[in-house]
Amino acid sequence: MNSARANPINTFAMHGALILYTLIALFPVFVILINSFKTRKMIFREPLALPDAESFSMVGYQTVMKQGDFFLYFQNSFLVTVGSLTLILLFGAMAAFALSEYRFRGNMLMGLYLALGIMIPIRIGTVAILEMMVSTGLVNTLWALILVYTAQGLPLAVFILSEFMRQVSDDLKNAGRIDGLSEYTIFFKLVLPLVRPAMATVAVFNMIPIWNDLWFPLILAPAEETKTLTLGSQVFIGQFVTDWNAVLSALSLAILPVLVLYTIFSRQLIRGITSGAVK
Amino acid sequence: MTALTLTNVNKSFGTVHVLKDINIEVNEGEFVVFVGPSGCGKSTLLRTIAGLEDVTSGELRIAGEVVNQTPPSKRGIAMVFQSYALYPHLNVRNNMALALKQAKESKETIEARVAEASRMLSLTDYLDRFPSELSGGQRQRVAIGRAIVRHPKLFLFDEPLSNLDAALRMNTRLEIANLHQQLGATMIYVTHDQTEAMTLADKIVVLRDGRVEQIGSPMELYNNPANQFVAGFLGSPAMNFLPANLLQDGNPNTLGVRPEDLFLSEDGLLQVTSKHVEHLGGDTNVIADCHGHQITLRLFGQHAIDAGQSLRLGIAEGKSYYFDAAGARLS
Ligand SMILES: Nc1ncnc2c1ncn2[C@@H]1O[C@H](COP(=O)(O)OP(=O)(O)O)[C@@H](O)[C@H]1O
Numbered sequence: 001m002n003s004a005r006a007n008p009i010n011t012f013a014m015h016g017a018l019i020l021y022t023l024i025a026l027f028p029v030f031v032i033l034i035n036s037f038k039t040r041k042m043i044f045r046e047p048l049a050l051p052d053a054e055s056f057s058m059v060g061y062q063t064v065m066k067q068g069d070f071f072l073y074f075q076n077s078f079l080v081t082v083g084s085l086t087l088i089l090l091f092g093a094m095a096a097f098a099l100s101e102y103r104f105r106g107n108m109l110m111g112l113y114l115a116l117g118i119m120i121p122i123r124i125g126t127v128a129i130l131e132m133m134v135s136t137g138l139v140n141t142l143w144a145l146i147l148v149y150t151a152q153g154l155p156l157a158v159f160i161l162s163e164f165m166r167q168v169s170d171d172l173k174n175a176g177r178i179d180g181l182s183e184y185t186i187f188f189k190l191v192l193p194l195v196r197p198a199m200a201t202v203a204v205f206n207m208i209p210i211w212n213d214l215w216f217p218l219i220l221a222p223a224e225e226t227k228t229l230t231l232g233s234q235v236f237i238g239q240f241v242t243d244w245n246a247v248l249s250a251l252s253l254a255i256l257p258v259l260v261l262y263t264i265f266s267r268q269l270i271r272g273i274t275s276g277a278v279k
Numbered sequence: 280m281t282a283l284t285l286t287n288v289n290k291s292f293g294t295v296h297v298l299k300d301i302n303i304e305v306n307e308g309e310f311v312v313f314v315g316p317s318g319c320g321k322s323t324l325l326r327t328i329a330g331l332e333d334v335t336s337g338e339l340r341i342a343g344e345v346v347n348q349t350p351p352s353k354r355g356i357a358m359v360f361q362s363y364a365l366y367p368h369l370n371v372r373n374n375m376a377l378a379l380k381q382a383k384e385s386k387e388t389i390e391a392r393v394a395e396a397s398r399m400l401s402l403t404d405y406l407d408r409f410p411s412e413l414s415g416g417q418r419q420r421v422a423i424g425r426a427i428v429r430h431p432k433l434f435l436f437d438e439p440l441s442n443l444d445a446a447l448r449m450n451t452r453l454e455i456a457n458l459h460q461q462l463g464a465t466m467i468y469v470t471h472d473q474t475e476a477m478t479l480a481d482k483i484v485v486l487r488d489g490r491v492e493q494i495g496s497p498m499e500l501y502n503n504p505a506n507q508f509v510a511g512f513l514g515s516p517a518m519n520f521l522p523a524n525l526l527q528d529g530n531p532n533t534l535g536v537r538p539e540d541l542f543l544s545e546d547g548l549l550q551v552t553s554k555h556v557e558h559l560g561g562d563t564n565v566i567a568d569c570h571g572h573q574i575t576l577r578l579f580g581q582h583a584i585d586a587g588q589s590l591r592l593g594i595a596e597g598k599s600y601y602f603d604a605a606g607a608r609l610s
């Protein structure tokens with residue numbers, strides 16, 4: 001066994017570092033959560049204190065609930081995130097399969113072209129995108145957001161997934177071809193399950209920026225019925241007064257679904273199902 | 280009848296010319312081994328026959344029919360891969376049955392064929408297991424079973440034993456030889472291991488750099504190699520090559536002698552110094568130095584020879600081979 005790993009001091013140091021990092025990473029979340037249950041006065045007087053009988057208050061959550069459209073915002077965010085992730089994963093994986101599996105003229109150029117998108121932020125094109133959405137009548141629809149986020153996520157998805165797909169055994173795909181499987185079956189049944197960890201990585205990388213984005217919802221879909229959670233929460237932040245109770249409560253609620261999705265994907269990340277397939 | 284005919288087959292990947300003018304004929308029921316060093320194009324040739332790669336030029340016939348444009352699943356072939364390539368999401372039964380299901384065979388046929396194959400390969404107890412729950416040898420047998428159930432016109436094996444350990448390799452080799460006898464099917468087997476080639480083949484095709492060097496039965500190739508490459512590739516330990524003028528006969532060519540055709544002799548022509556002695560019990564291999572050239576000598580039985588000892592060697596009557604500077608055999 002690796003001696004560095006067996007050494008108790010090293011083990012301790014390693015776990016110490018990891019625990020420290022976890023604490024630092026969780027601290028803001030923790031502060032948001034505890035303060036969302038406190039009265040406004042107590043939030044400012046003692047921001048780090050836990051809510052007690054005296055300072056406990058649900059007023060923030062009540063404000064958020066009363067804001068009526070909150071559930072709609074929530075639903076919008078969810079639809080946009082899940083919709084975009086689905087399209088990114090589906091089209092990203094298909095493009096990656098084509099690029100890694102088939103030899104065709106311009107394969108390399110196409111790969112480079114797609115990779116270029118990683119380096120150029122999509123927000124540079126905001127004006128053009130807005131014009132396009134206006135002329136196609138997609139402004140103030142969730143589709144506008146889903147399409148933009150899909151475009152934003154695809155380059156990295158194709159890049160990562162094609163790297164992983166290159167590593168899927170050629171023999172396995174060829175065995176499928178000899179047994180008469182169609183290219184679609186080979187893609188969906190043989191290749192996709194083997195790159196599941198990579199798919200989960202792509203999903204996690206894309207999910208959080210999409211969920212948190214304020215820019216495109218504000219520009220492309222600011223209407224009441226298409227507001228996302230992030231945009232919806234902005235009503236509590238004023239130029240002069242900010243309803244901190246409500247903001248913190250809205251944020252706490254917004255964390256939940258991301259946590260759920262993350263748990264689902266990270267399980268896929270860890271699960272190694274490739275063993276025994278080849279060799 | 281010919282099971283497979285390759286006529287002037289060429290294959291290039293872009294500018295890389297991998298297969299060069301391959302002409303091979305395989306008769307029905309024959310066990311043909313393609314052998315050659317790594318990277319010489321054996322797998323590419325096999326994949327071309329399977330239809331996984333298109334030929335760049337030339338004609339490919341299976342059982343008399345031109346199959347250049349036929350997809351792999353319609354060529355009547357089955358292939359066993361070096362990496363087994365079992366479907367990870369299917370159990371042993373379904374791994375074997377998949378091709379038949381794709382071909383829309385009836386349930387009874389599928390069941391009967393799977394039962395037959397798993398009985399032949401002693402896999403009956405493992406039908407419900409998944410590939411990840413099998414040992415390497417079992418996985419390889421499933422891969423072979425997957426080929427058998429299809430009743431193909433042509434079996435293709437791509438280095439099927441190279442992932443197995445030595446003992447298992449020997450057993451599986453025998454099993455494959457048995458299968459060939461039982462099924463009477465035409466088999467094409469690719470390997471870089473000359474022992475596998477010599478032991479399994481009815482006919483060996485020696486390949487080098489994408490070219491066929493020689494085709495023939497194992498003993499034809501062993502006794503009558505067409506060139507220095509074939510002579511050196513087949514046989515273990517490999518043939519010794521020395522400048523022929525070491526024998527003081529003024530011959531400018533290369534002399535080839537197999538290690539087993541050398542013997543100890545007081546008035547032998549070759550003066551050598553032993554450097555290293557391998558006592559194998561049944562055999563004794565002596566690696567010796569002959570005027571700066573390494574020479575291997577294989578003696579039957581046990582011999583008390585020490586490193587550093589001077590020896591004189593004779594060459595068995597009619598067992599010297601001569602090759603010119605380009606490696607071609609001189610008669
Ligand atoms: N898809 C490919 N693209 C480019 N070159 C290839 C490809 N497949 C094989 N080759 C080349 O063809 C040669 C023969 O390869 P291969 O048939 O795998 O050799 P072998 O099986 O005899 O070890 C190698 O030099 C390899 O680099």
Ligand SMILES: [Mg+2]
Nearest residue numbers: 321322323438
């Ligand atoms: Mg090979």
